[in-house]
Amino acid sequence: MSQKVAVLGTGKIGEALLSGMIRGGWNPSDLLVTARRPERAEELRTRYGVTPVGNPEAAKSADTLILTVKPQDMGALVEELAPHVPADRLVISGAAGITTAFLEERLPAGVPVVRVMPNTPALVDEAMSVISAGSHATAAHIETAEQIFGSVGQTLRVPESQQDACTALSGSGPAYFYYLVEAMTDAGILLGLPRDKAHDLIVQSAIGAAVMLRDSGEHPVKLRENVTSPAGTTISAIRELENHGVRAALIAALEAARDRSRELASGNGN
Ligand SMILES: NC(=O)C1=CN([C@@H]2O[C@H](COP(=O)(O)OP(=O)(O)OC[C@H]3O[C@@H](n4cnc5c(N)ncnc54)[C@H](O)[C@@H]3O)[C@@H](O)[C@H]2O)C=CC1
Numbered sequence: 001m002s003q004k005v006a007v008l009g010t011g012k013i014g015e016a017l018l019s020g021m022i023r024g025g026w027n028p029s030d031l032l033v034t035a036r037r038p039e040r041a042e043e044l045r046t047r048y049g050v051t052p053v054g055n056p057e058a059a060k061s062a063d064t065l066i067l068t069v070k071p072q073d074m075g076a077l078v079e080e081l082a083p084h085v086p087a088d089r090l091v092i093s094g095a096a097g098i099t100t101a102f103l104e105e106r107l108p109a110g111v112p113v114v115r116v117m118p119n120t121p122a123l124v125d126e127a128m129s130v131i132s133a134g135s136h137a138t139a140a141h142i143e144t145a146e147q148i149f150g151s152v153g154q155t156l157r158v159p160e161s162q163q164d165a166c167t168a169l170s171g172s173g174p175a176y177f178y179y180l181v182e183a184m185t186d187a188g189i190l191l192g193l194p195r196d197k198a199h200d201l202i203v204q205s206a207i208g209a210a211v212m213l214r215d216s217g218e219h220p221v222k223l224r225e226n227v228t229s230p231a232g233t234t235i236s237a238i239r240e241l242e243n244h245g246v247r248a249a250l251i252a253a254l255e256a257a258r259d260r261s262r263e264l265a266s267g268n269g270n
């Protein structure tokens with residue numbers, strides 16, 4: 001019998017995962033979704049051929065439950081689910097900050113929980129998903145999570161103590177690159193280029209740099225040095241980046257994201 005998977009709270013990240021699972025060969029008839037608004041549920045049914053259900057029904061009939069609500073909504077969702085979750089259900093949380101202990105305390109005793117931090121490039125099968133086992137999760141449960149999230153990109157197992165740091169790096173990571181592209185496009189405007197051309201130049205440079213980072217086997221420092229000609233243009237830009245403390249700003253930014261993930265662990269967002 002095929003395994004049924006339910007995505008509960010199918011918003012941006014839930015839909016990115018769902019669409020990737022279908023591209024990766026999952027049968028839509030094995031996929032259940034839950035949403036707060038009926039119009040959203042219908043939209044998902046029309047778009048993907050998946051079956052919208054209520055949260056309790058998802059808990060009863062799917063083998064694996066993937067919770068993709070906001071951390072602040074996790075307490076209410078788990079309270080609604082708990083009476084309906086049999087002990088052999090695998091529960092996967094994709095929420096920032098929420099610990100496996102938070103879920104284990106609220107679910108029936110012994111329910112296996114796996115914590116995953118994906119990212120939005122799941123939409124183009126280039127996600128980075130970081131996976132940690134809760135105290136009742138076995139190797140088979142981790143493999144199930146890897147199979148699901150592996151259909152939308154790369155996966156990496158880490159100890160749960162590293163999840164908040166990984167959330168800061170890869171969970172939020174795409175946003176930092178979009179922010180850089182936005183800022184560099186503004187620089188292109190300042191330098192007199194039309195916005196669309198500036199955008200295209202920066203995006204293709206980002207793609208080229210990303211592929212070289214992934215495929216060249218070279219350290220990023222070496223790749224940067226290769227661009228930085230003596231007395232040339234690049235070093236003039238690098239000096240300004242250093243003068244403006246961009247490296248320190250990035251370190252502080254990711255530390256703030258890590259700290260916010262820790263704060264979200266309470267599930268109330270305060
Ligand atoms: N957006 C991102 O890049 C990433 C988000 N995440 C995590 O994914 C989770 C969701 O984030 P987004 O998709 O950005 O938010 P979102 O707001 O787009 O999606 C959450 C969805 O859950 C629904 N929802 C809330 N309570 C519900 C309930 N009781 N029953 C059914 N549906 C319910 C909401 O209506 C909404 O559609 C968060 O916990 C976040 O930390 C993780 C990695 C990346």
Ligand SMILES: O=C(O)[C@@H]1CCC=N1
Nearest residue numbers: 095096167171172173
């Ligand atoms: O901003 C957030 O809280 C979520 C978690 C990682 C990416 N987006």
